[in-house]
Amino acid sequence: YKGVEIIEGHMMPDHVHMLVLIPPKLSISDFMGYLKSKSVLMIFDKHANLKYKYGNRKFWARGYYVSTVGLNEKTVAKYIREQEKNDIALDKLSVKEYEDPFSDGSFRTR
16 A cells, blocks of 8 residues: 555464564555555455454544654564463463452362
């Protein structure tokens, strides 16, 4: 789209991470509007059942986060590629085994 280059991208369960090169002549808000409107049409076309879930077509949130990367481009690209794996690993570490708070362990069933 008008010279935009998607360098890296990854879908998360409830959001998307993207590293995008946008030419200076194109406003970020114009590109985000285009990206959101076209992608939702493609998603609904490919996954028709989602039209019923998102019937009002509010698939994307109103806002978005944007930052420049400059010299950190490789670091940001790596973060995008590996973030889901890191999140899964942290989730596994934070899961605690269930312990019944009302039992001292001496009660047994027959």
